[in-house]
Amino acid sequence: MNTPSDAELLAKWREEPAPLLPLLHEFHERDGYLSEDALRAISDDLRIPIADLFGTVTFYHHFSRKPGGLAHARVCTGPVCALLGANELLAGLPHAHAMPCPGRCDEPIPVLDRDRVLCGTTVAELASRPSPLPPAPHPDIEECVFAHIRAPGRATLEGYRATGGYSGLENALRGRPGSLLDVIDASGLAGRGGAGFPTGRKWRAVAEAAGEPKTIVCNADEGEPGCFKDRALMDYDPHAVIEGMIAAGFATGAARGFIYLRYEYPDTLRILETALEEARGAGLLGPEALGPGRPFDLWVRRGAGAYICGEETSLLNSLEGKHPFPRNRPPFPVTHGYEDLPTVVNNVETLASVPHILVHGADWYRGLGIGDHAGTKVISLSGDVMRPGNYEVPMGFPLMTLIDDWAGGAPDGRKIQAVTMAGLSGGFLAGEDIDVTLDEPDIRSKGSFLGAGGIMVFDDSRDMIEVAHSAMEFFAEESCGKCFPCRIGTQRLTERLHGDGPPDIAAWIDEVHDLGDTMMQTSACGLGQAAPLITESLIRYFPDRVSSHVTESA
């Protein structure tokens, strides 16, 4: 195969929607790095000032600016993998470098080798395998998004249709958008990426907002450490996500959509692209997708390694080829989203729930939750448990039942010392507070939040200072650098957890509280607002360990 020229690559992408990221990836793949010449060619062609383009490229973790850089393996050194020897594995791989959690905590330790994900805890074990399916469900529990995920061939259009796929959409397309909105409203479906905003209300706001074309964005930038549910959904049920997006397009009057996929899911990228081709071939996407003369089409855009791009406005800037700082809100994406036009941004799990709601009805979905809580939630459980994996639970389900009864509890008869919530963003729960039910009100009453549903378990052999330090180091590295409290605060908290703070415990705690308080109340986005939950919960649950840490460091 001939190596494509600059001109060919530029011609291929310049008229496509959101062309910058795919163009950068094409040059990156072709040359093995992003050369100055490549960036100048792209800058000239897309008319992006070269200084801006250079700065933006350096924002992303995975774009290499050195010859041969792309070929260097990246090893996960996230909180779970660090427990299993990630640093030793990293040392054993020549030229490899560390990367933040790439969402394979149910099968550690992942190594990204160009467009393959290898897994294994030693160099000899490393092998490329399909990602793990969710464990078998508990017989007494009814699933929603995982209901058909284990059916062989569900990822193909044929397999998807064989298990009822696209039937809900086809019904909905025969009705009015307003009826579809009513169903989503009535189901109680709320954002499963962490914010919990009612999906029906978001769609309705976009449907009513002025400005065309409207856009549906699927946030598949699953960057929160310890979260890997969206990967499972997209790998094994990609058409459910596509069907949910088409339904959102019909409900809101949108004509286009993007799946913004995190860089670290190369297998998922291929699966999604195959599924989109199938859907396009079947006319589910394209010029008549929503009815005669009513087009709808979807594109996948691959991120390049930046946790903050999971924040919806940062994601939108990234899609638009801008520096991925979060935007100031208001205005919100429902009125000023992609290209400043009305835009739905929904999480993968939220969108994947929609086809099931369309088939079974709003009442069915609402009834899946326990008590007043509507629907289900996928929990990515990892760390010190016998059976890590993605578990779909009713909203309001007891966490300890999930950990002990479903996932086998801590290995080797050890006791559980702490769990994280919302991946890392919710900080720790420990002691009696672990006994929560999996819903926002109960978890928030403990000063944390459920978020996207990543829960990492740490048994009593783990040093919580070390865990907290690596968590804060992650936030510091991923802080975008825009707002002062987060940019400086995550750095200062990391230093204090490393042992560089004041030697006096009272002064140490005073500084850490003041930093945390100001970060939580004045940071511009969720990253800086949530990061101090790590230190606050550490001080709350492990005061003696904090005290000995400060004394030892003095």
Next chain:
Amino acid sequence: MSDNSGNGTGFDFEITLDGEKVGVRRGESLYEVSERHRKEIPTLCYDPRLDAFGACRLCIVELDGARNPVASCTMRAEPGMRITTRSARLDMHRRVLMEMVASENRDTDVDALSGYASQEMAVLLDRYEARTGRFAGARSGRSRPDDDNPFILRDYENCISCYRCVRVCAEQEGDYAISVMNRGFETQITTEFEGLLGDSACTFCGQCIQTCPTGALADIKALANADVPGETKKTRTVCPYCGVGCSVDLLSRDDKLIGVQPAMDGPANEGALCVKGQFAFDFVQHPDRLAYPMVRGEDGELHETDWDTALDRAAAGFTAAVENHGRHSVYGVASGRAPHEAAYMMQRFIRGAFGTNQIDNCSRA
């Protein structure tokens, strides 16, 4: 008389500002309304000429109904909002933010000749009593002593990543010469490929210097005069270099010109200058400058003389030219480096004395 009641002309609706109902024009930010009422809300990333950015978070205010304080610079006023610009909580956050900012820089105090806004951080550190040394740790920013351009000091160890320089370069000057690289605490102001300003799209207009609130970007030419004795005096005038008419403040000590700063309220430039208006002032005190009249002698060389002799020689030459070739044989070009008064005299002289309109100025472009 101004009308702040909201009932008179000019306002679209009212909000409650520190307990008082005030008028608001649609589209105004909470910060803009508060500033009109002299609330003196602190800021570091704010420059009224630029789009509000929301980085420093010092401009937070309490908004009724919002759990956390909101950044007043990026929040538009909406009818009925109730905000508070001073409270114990706001003061505490502002002090902590200032302590955080101070902890990342090598110097918190820089020479005022560094630039127009260079004292902003130091003033706020005093106002919030934030020189406590708390939050000590790594410092951010790598200075660029290798950039040997004669105009702009790039001392990023004193940078607080407010991005006013990047934004003024893009939004005001349209050069897009500088940008932000990396993330978080590793954030660094850069040119394309981390090069020198001279190899970038930079036009050395100096606007980045004048908006920098810490002196991390500083005026090398003005700082060279830091040791000149005397009080700094500002004299408002108009830049003579071209026809735009940018307002400038000349900085002087005794009779020595030590620097130039753009007038932020200059009607033609609103704080903008070009490389000439900003930096090309040292001819005034240059040793090569003529300090006395000279005439060419029989030997073909110039010799010092008195004014009467010199003017007689010039008058004789002009008179001979007009007598031999007519009044339109004279063409006058005034120098952009001459004072405005001299330029005016020049055109009066050419028009009045010779009767020709052949008068021009090198700044006409």
